[in-house]
Amino acid sequence: MQGIVLLGVFLRAVPFVREKGLSDDELFAAVGKALEKYFGRRGAKVVEANIAAVKRGFHEVREIDFARLATAVSA
Numbered sequence: 520m521q522g523i524v525l526l527g528v529f530l531r532a533v534p535f536v537r538e539k540g541l542s543d544d545e546l547f548a549a550v551g552k553a554l555e556k557y558f559g560r561r562g563a564k565v566v567e568a569n570i571a572a573v574k575r576g577f578h579e580v581r582e583i584d585f586a587r588l589a590t591a592v593s594a
Contacts (some may be wrong), residue, residue: 523569527576
């Protein structure tokens with residue numbers, strides 16, 4: 520599932536989602552369609568768990584300010 524979480528992180532980081540003007544609902548509907556195609560034969564719970572993992576990666580990723588971190592470590 521780590522790869523599925525990284526899909527959410529990727530979708531948050533790349534500019535094409537914003538450039539296309541996709542809402543979160545539109546984005547996750549498209550992702551859900553692809554996951555249904557890939558995981559659908561394993562059942563709805565598997566598809567739902569993967570969609571939830573993508574959403575968590577998308578919403579919970581945080582940018583790290585390495586310059587600030589280096590300053591704090593060297594202090």
